[in-house]
Amino acid sequence: MELLISQSINGLSVSAMLFITALGLVIIFGLMDVVNMAHGEFIMIGAYVTYFVTTVFHLSFFAAMLSAFVVAAVFGALIEVTLIKRLYGKVAETLLATFALSIILQQLVRMAFGPEDKFVGLPMEGHFSLNGIVVPYYNVFLIVVALVILAATLGLFFKTSFGMQLRAVTKNRSISQCLGVNTARIDTLTFACGAGLAGLAGALIAPVKSVMPLMGSYYLVDGLLTVVLGGVTSIAGTAASSVVISESVTVMAGYISEITAKVLVFLIIIVLIRFKPEGLFTSEKR
Amino acid sequence: MAFLELQDVSVSFSGFLAVDQVSLSVSEGETRVIIGPNGAGKTTIIDMITGKTAPTSGKILLAGADITGLSPHEIAGKYKVGRKFQGPNLFDELSVYENIEVALSGHSSVLKTFLYRKNKAIVDEIKTILEQINLYGKREVISTSLSHGERQWLEMGMVIAQKPQLITLDEPTAGMTADETYKTGEMIKTMMKDKTVIVVEHDIDFVEQIAETVTVLHQGKLLAEGTFAEIKKNPKVVQVYLKDDDEEVA
Amino acid sequence: MVKNLKNIGWDKYIDVLLLVFLIGFPLVGSLFRVEMMSKCIVYIIFALSLDILWGSAGLMNLGQAIFFGLGGYVLALSYATRGGIPAFMSGYGVTEIPWFMQILHSTPVAVLLGMLIPGVVAGLLGYFIFTSKVKGVFFNIITLSLASLIELFFTNQQKYTGGANGISGLPPLSIGSEPLSVLEHYYVMLAVGLLVYLFCRWLTNSRFGMILRSVRENESRLQFFGFNPATFKLTIFVISGMIAGLAGMLYIPIHSFVSPGNIGVVFSTSVLVWLAVGGRGNLTGAMVGAFLITWMESLLSEQFADVWLLVLGFAMLAMVMFFPKGLVGTLLDWQYSRKVDRQLEQMHAEDDEMGLTENDFATAKGKV
Numbered sequence: 001m002e003l004l005i006s007q008s009i010n011g012l013s014v015s016a017m018l019f020i021t022a023l024g025l026v027i028i029f030g031l032m033d034v035v036n037m038a039h040g041e042f043i044m045i046g047a048y049v050t051y052f053v054t055t056v057f058h059l060s061f062f063a064a065m066l067s068a069f070v071v072a073a074v075f076g077a078l079i080e081v082t083l084i085k086r087l088y089g090k091v092a093e094t095l096l097a098t099f100a101l102s103i104i105l106q107q108l109v110r111m112a113f114g115p116e117d118k119f120v121g122l123p124m125e126g127h128f129s130l131n132g133i134v135v136p137y138y139n140v141f142l143i144v145v146a147l148v149i150l151a152a153t154l155g156l157f158f159k160t161s162f163g164m165q166l167r168a169v170t171k172n173r174s175i176s177q178c179l180g181v182n183t184a185r186i187d188t189l190t191f192a193c194g195a196g197l198a199g200l201a202g203a204l205i206a207p208v209k210s211v212m213p214l215m216g217s218y219y220l221v222d223g224l225l226t227v228v229l230g231g232v233t234s235i236a237g238t239a240a241s242s243v244v245i246s247e248s249v250t251v252m253a254g255y256i257s258e259i260t261a262k263v264l265v266f267l268i269i270i271v272l273i274r275f276k277p278e279g280l281f282t283s284e285k286r
Numbered sequence: 287m288a289f290l291e292l293q294d295v296s297v298s299f300s301g302f303l304a305v306d307q308v309s310l311s312v313s314e315g316e317t318r319v320i321i322g323p324n325g326a327g328k329t330t331i332i333d334m335i336t337g338k339t340a341p342t343s344g345k346i347l348l349a350g351a352d353i354t355g356l357s358p359h360e361i362a363g364k365y366k367v368g369r370k371f372q373g374p375n376l377f378d379e380l381s382v383y384e385n386i387e388v389a390l391s392g393h394s395s396v397l398k399t400f401l402y403r404k405n406k407a408i409v410d411e412i413k414t415i416l417e418q419i420n421l422y423g424k425r426e427v428i429s430t431s432l433s434h435g436e437r438q439w440l441e442m443g444m445v446i447a448q449k450p451q452l453i454t455l456d457e458p459t460a461g462m463t464a465d466e467t468y469k470t471g472e473m474i475k476t477m478m479k480d481k482t483v484i485v486v487e488h489d490i491d492f493v494e495q496i497a498e499t500v501t502v503l504h505q506g507k508l509l510a511e512g513t514f515a516e517i518k519k520n521p522k523v524v525q526v527y528l529k530d531d532d533e534e535v536a
Numbered sequence: 537m538v539k540n541l542k543n544i545g546w547d548k549y550i551d552v553l554l555l556v557f558l559i560g561f562p563l564v565g566s567l568f569r570v571e572m573m574s575k576c577i578v579y580i581i582f583a584l585s586l587d588i589l590w591g592s593a594g595l596m597n598l599g600q601a602i603f604f605g606l607g608g609y610v611l612a613l614s615y616a617t618r619g620g621i622p623a624f625m626s627g628y629g630v631t632e633i634p635w636f637m638q639i640l641h642s643t644p645v646a647v648l649l650g651m652l653i654p655g656v657v658a659g660l661l662g663y664f665i666f667t668s669k670v671k672g673v674f675f676n677i678i679t680l681s682l683a684s685l686i687e688l689f690f691t692n693q694q695k696y697t698g699g700a701n702g703i704s705g706l707p708p709l710s711i712g713s714e715p716l717s718v719l720e721h722y723y724v725m726l727a728v729g730l731l732v733y734l735f736c737r738w739l740t741n742s743r744f745g746m747i748l749r750s751v752r753e754n755e756s757r758l759q760f761f762g763f764n765p766a767t768f769k770l771t772i773f774v775i776s777g778m779i780a781g782l783a784g785m786l787y788i789p790i791h792s793f794v795s796p797g798n799i800g801v802v803f804s805t806s807v808l809v810w811l812a813v814g815g816r817g818n819l820t821g822a823m824v825g826a827f828l829i830t831w832m833e834s835l836l837s838e839q840f841a842d843v844w845l846l847v848l849g850f851a852m853l854a855m856v857m858f859f860p861k862g863l864v865g866t867l868l869d870w871q872y873s874r875k876v877d878r879q880l881e882q883m884h885a886e887d888d889e890m891g892l893t894e895n896d897f898a899t900a901k902g903k904v
Binding site: 090101227 | 594596598661664665667668669670672673674676677678680681682684685686688689691692801805808812842843845846848849850852853856857860
């Protein structure tokens with residue numbers, strides 16, 4: 001029972017991390033219908049930026065978060081303009097192109113900075129105990145940041161004119177175009193935003209995970225599963241499915257190996273989407 | 287007895303009633319034309335007969351069998367209902383010949399596709415169909431290279447190859463020139479002579495060319511039914527169409 | 537009327553050339569290169585297994601190595617556990633070989649299961665994906681996720697799979713107790729490869745293959761002709777999985793070891809690259825892609841391992857952006873457009889006599 005409780009509490013910070021790392025992928029997939037196979041590499045870029053800002057230039061962690069977001073977003077915008085824009089509507093080609101991009105980025109980083117782990121220190125030390133369960137402050141910080149990002153993204157989409165244009169483009173591209181929405185600019189901004197969020201995620205996980213060229217592939221798969229379970233169009237669904245996936249994996253991992261737990265969750269997801277194809281947390285639409 | 291019968295069929299999409307308690311009865315060998323202004327529910331009726339949309343309530347009977355809510359492949363395969371879509375809907379990267387060959391009836395289970403042999407009877411059958419739709423000379427061409435009218439004809443040929451007992455045609459002349467439209471009408475008359483055919487159409491001249499009985503739908507409801515001459519004089523129909531025209535002008 | 541131009545596609549010539557080259561290769565290649573070429577033939581079979589799935593039915597499986605690896609591991613475990621408990625098992629306190637490995641001791645059972653297990657996995661996975669109403673791209677997502685998870689899973693299950701090190705020291709093929717020579721081995725591989733190729737040709741030329749292409753082009757339309765697309769996708773997914781499993785088994789006696797690298801994402805990516813470069817849907821492209829890239833890889837990556845992956849990434853990107861149909865696909869398109877041109881000229885000449893206008897058939901030229 002105690003194990004169950006401590007694992008559930010651990011699961012919350014794991015959920016926060018999963019939500020943060022998956023969000024960029026969901027935004028790009030849900031709104032642009034592009035599966036960005038290089039998503040993990042944008043996370044990696046964010047993590048490397050963080051390493052340079054904090055460990056090499058000794059600047060604050062918040063500066064690292066900001067620069068990770070900006071660098072990844074600018075890079076994403078470049079990729080969108082040069083590659084993705086030419087491939088809209090071609091699902092297989094987009095997948096392959098971003099797949100190729102992920103290989104290229106991995107190798108470039110590996111050649112430039114070496115294959116070994118880079119170390120990023122925790123921005124805040126210490127922990128508190130709750131009935132004997134140790135909770136590091138940084139985990140609490142992650143949960144808070146995840147909630148802030150969730151609120152900010154929802155605000156961006158539902159309270160700003162950019163969000164309104166974006167939703168209009170998703171609903172009906174050609175009519176939005178006729179009404180004077182610059183759809184090309186919206187596409188670029190959306191992709192940049194998704195990439196930026198991935199970069200930010202890289203910054204946030206850098207202190208607790210290994211920073212290395214191949215780190216991205218791990219987050220891509222977890223993100224994709226979150227999308228499948230949460231439904232592609234809903235940010236709140238992503239948040240909910242992050243919690244469901246992470247909590248079930250973490251709790252199960254108290255009793256069986258984490259990988260086996262993950263495989264089980266994956267199998268459950270496959271069976272679930274057979275009966276609820278639009279994802280667990282979205283209402284059915286015509 | 288009616289060959290196709292719709293009994294009080296309704297369908298609603300998240301609260302919007304697209305088809306409202308429509309009953310329709312088509313006898314064997316009849317060519318029935320369904321007309322009505324935009325949004326009248328014509329295509330939705332075809333969707334329900336062919337299994338694309340399941341009715342919210344009501345029943346659909348074909349030759350006495352209940353086909354309500356069956357999947358499209360069951361209705362097409364087992365009950366032999368063919369459909370021509372609005373705007374040509376083909377297998378783009380396949381050649382004209384292959385498009386017809388895919389549609390051939392009786393070879394549609396996985397096992398049967400493995401056992402299929404292209405014998406002389408099949409070759410002749412495909413050739414006859416290709417000649418009827420004037421595309422024998424272009425049989426090796428990939429279907430995306432055809433003109434719009436040719437693509438429409440190819441799809442008609444595919445429906446014929448399916449050997450259906452009921453044919454549904456959704457605006458078969460959409461986007462055609464007057465000449466092509468007339469040819470299409472003659473095609474329907476000759477190729478589908480003994481079949482039961484349901485046509486959704488806008489073009490009034492074309493309706494006159496092929497119709498035996500005309501059904502008029504308006505806002506999901508059945509408005510009138512009768513011969514073309516009767517319908518033309520029906521004041522309710524005239525009003526609906528005139529009103530519609532006014533709106534378009536305004 | 538237009539004469540039926542009995543043009544044989546250039547892909548068939550390339551197939552024959554490739555076969556002649558492979559038959560004659562041992563005459564010119566060193567034993568070392570012949571062994572390398574044996575591996576290349578296995579990769580060609582693996583590439584064919586994906587082409588009948590992705591090229592024909594449009595199902596881009598991002599985890600094709602799952603089936604390759606399953607086949608490989610089944611045969612590897614069969615060999616490894618015959619002489620008692622192998623070191624990687626006893627190291628984790630396994631004192632008895634579990635029943636599901638004991639049944640593998642008979643080679644025919646192992647070979648059968650090496651194809652059946654990938655087939656069953658494909659069948660179950662396909663059943664849940666294809667009979668669901670999920671969008672097409674979910675197939676890619678699910679297969680990629682499974683490849684990644686199964687790689688981790690096999691790395692994690694040290695006591696049954698040897699973990700990250702895999703299972704090594706596996707014997708070459710033998711007849712009785714006499715192991716085959718490198719040359720004999722090579723021709724066995726070539727014979728199996730030829731059989732697989734002929735099977736795939738028969739499959740794609742059959743009506744079944746034509747329906748698969750229709751699934752690729754317009755799945756929803758096909759239903760209205762009485763076909764159930766799900767059963768076709770399921771069937772080809774199972775067949776593709778079984779052939780990939782076969783390739784995985786053939787790999788074992790050549791490579792003499794199997795590791796999680798053979799079942800995971802990276803290897804799945806490799807086969808995607810082969811098809812992206814060579815082209816899909818005509819079998820030839822898959823074989824040419826597999827042949828060219830694995831051959832170049834074995835020549836170049838010995839010295840430039842890092843650069844090689846980079847080159848591969850850029851090659852893939854360039855093909856997707858500029859030649860999405862791949863080398864062979866682009867070649868065949870060019871041949872097709874020349875053929876249509878010639879037919880049009882003929883029609884033109886005949887129609888001039890009949891006084892028809894040019895517009896009647898100009899439309900046929902649009903396709904390239």
